[in-house]
Amino acid sequence: LKADAKNALERSVNTLRTTTEGNRDNTLNRLLYYVYGYVHAGALDENVMLDAMWSAADQIGIEYQVFWDKVNRKRTNYAPLDNPFLPDDDEYTPIISDKPLVTHPSAIWQALRSVDTPYRDFDACIDALTEISDPLEVVSMAAHTVNILANGAPYRYCFNDQIRTLESKLDNHIHPLTFTALRKWGEMTSQYIKARACSSVVISDEVKARHFYEKIDKLTDAIPMKKARVMLVRVAMGEGKTALFGRGVCDYARQKKLRFAALTHRSALVEEMCRVLNLTSYKDVGALLDEGEKPDKIYHYFASCLNSIASPYVRSVYESCDILFIDEAAQVIRAFVALYNNETSTAKDSTAKDIYDLLVETIRRAPKVVLCDAGANDELIEWLESILDNEKVHIVETDKKSGDGVNVNFNFAKQQLQGEAAAIDAMIDCLKQGKKIWVSVGTVKTGKLLYEALKDYGHGFFIESKTPTAHKNVFLANVDKVSLNFDFVIASPVISCGTSITHKDAPHFDEVFFLGDGSSVTPQDVIQMIRRVRYVKKVHVFSWLPHKMRLGENKTKKELADFYNLKMYLTANQN
Structure with missing residues (x-):
């Protein structure tokens, strides 16, 4: 590294000495940004560097005060070398390049944010690179291009193929180690995006480790329900989570004479659940009461749509149930987005907040809570964690996945x-x-x-x-x-x-x-x-590509467009 530092200083001095009058300040700024990375890495003595750089600056007419102003700024704003993107190996061939060495994640982000024209297409970025001569601007556009690839792989771009195209295009216009760092940063960004995307459809190992996790052979093996008060069942689609497991839980409630209350997010699903589990539907309450049916018979085994649980006729069912059964649980919590945005209606004399508060209260209070969803995910469990303090959830999953063989x-x-x-x-x-x-x-x-x-x-x-x-x-x-x-x-x-x-x-x-x-x-x-x-x-x-993204829309107004934003909104209001 010291050999590289010495070489970098010599090239920087030579570059500064041959700089024309109109480019002197920018060139000095760029070179100091570059060489100070070696200084802070311990590979270059600062006094030696400053003597050499001032000698060259003085020769081309840069004023002493201007020189030291730039030095003082670059002492804290430089291209760091302590970066995991580069190999931790002192025995490599020194790379000779007078281009900026930008390898630290923070420096890459700074370069990315400083790009003048944030193109949204790989080909447009490649074309733009042919028009750029300033080395720092090249780094910025290269970082922006890698970011586009990372966000667009694999559905829009093949990362490895396009990164080779970019490398060929840049050639000697970028420091080789800078490009190595950009490539590794892009790979890590792509992996992070994939992990975030998967978190919306899977339960990660990290989340499983925080709770009681169990893998079972048959869905019926989950029926004992003794490991925790709150239980989450994730099984493949079409495996009978309602017809088999839901029926088993409901039968258990009947045997023990426990009050069973079910809910889901759509009225059509409620009717199907009532048919399969032989429950009273929330839609029938008014007619049954008019017919003189006793409340105990109406409400003991009951199902409702989420939007109606806080209505005067239904609320008491969930306030006093012994077993709460939530079908399509991940979709139930996402249904709150439509409720809070007034895209779907609530039952008479109730609001979205009433519904949310009642659901949270019921999950916290009910002696037994069972949630089912083939798409149960990290988002669902993290929401449960946010309302259950430190209480652990019993997560049950079968080997078969919904996508097997597809x-x-x-x-x-x-x-x-x-x-x-x-x-x-x-x-x-x-x-x-x-x-x-x-x-x-x-x-x-x-x-x-x-x-x-x-x-x-x-x-x-x-x-x-x-x-x-x-x-x-x-x-x-x-x-x-x-x-x-x-x-x-x-x-x-x-x-x-x-x-x-x-x-x-x-x-x-x-x-x-x-x-x-x-x-x-x-x-x-x-x-x-x-x-x-x-x-x-x-x-x-x-x-x-969505129309708004093609237009480059970047709204600063926060909207409750997903459950994550809604959860932040609810938490802020509670606090």
Whole structure:
């Protein structure tokens, strides 16, 4: 390293001596930023460095005070060398380069933030690099380019291929060790993004370690429920978490004469749960009371939609239940986003805050709390941690995963029209081959477009919130049977969970498609949507860069767009 430092100082002095008048200050600033990294790494004596640099600065007419002003600034603002991105090995061949050495994460972030024009496309960044001559600006644009690759891999870019293209383009315009650091920083950023993305659909080992974790062979093995007061069950989709496990918990409550209260986030799911578990639905309370039914018979084994639990007729059920059963639990807590944004309504005489407070109070108080979700994730458990203080949760998981055996083909386009056109071509090709397809879409607009494009190639059905009630009810009443009548079915987010299509006697659909850009449905909902047809193992996902991102929109206004922001909002209000 000392050899590199000596070489860097000699080159810096020579560069400064040959600098023209108009570039003197910028060049001195850049070179001091560069060589002070070696000083603070202990590889270069500061006095030796300053003597050499002042000698060169004085020769080209830089004033003494100007020189020392820049020195004093660079003593605290320099390119550090103590960086894990570089090999911890003194026995390497010295690299001769007069380009800035930027290797520390903080220095890379500083370079990234100082880029003049933050292009949003790799090719645009490559083109911009051809126009940049200032070495520090090259580092900034290179850092920005690597950041784009890290955020766009693997769905938009192949990181390794594009990083080689970038390296070839930069050639000797960047310090080799700076590029090595940028590449490793990009790899780490990409891994971090992947881990964050996975945290929305899995329970990480780190979270499991904080609680009681158990892996079971059969879902029924979880029934004893004795390890902790709060239990979370995560099983693969279609494994019967409601029909098998939910029924087992409900039967246990009946045997022990315990009050059983269930809830989920959609009314259609409540009705299905009431049918499977033989519960009283919140929708029937008024009629039953009018008929003179006794409250004990109505409320002892009960189910409600989240939006209605704080209503006067229902509230007492959850305030006094012995067992609280929450189905689709991760989606239940995300449903609060729509409630707080007034996108969905609450029961009469109750607010979103009333519902949230009652749910938290019930989870804290109920003698037994059971949460189920095939998509149970870190977000759900971290929310439980935030309301349960130091109480541990019993996490139960089966070996089988929802995605086992599923083959996903991912197609990414820069614009929505390109993505939709590619998807339509693939769907038409399937229909021409006589295949039957199930299509889930992120928006109703996309669904309408697809239906118009496909209707001449087969008999289809498009279901959305505004589908005529009679048609929608017939379809939803028995999706498994009615879907057999169609060559293609297009489903808006109105069908994102609670519907299982098995066609046990004879599989009907051959392939599944999903179209969306992530701006209207969450990753968790997408997984739910593409797994409605349980037996199809071939899935095509068509996505594109959201319109707002293409425009470079960067809102400073905070919106409750996801449960994380909502949780911060709720915590701030509580404190």
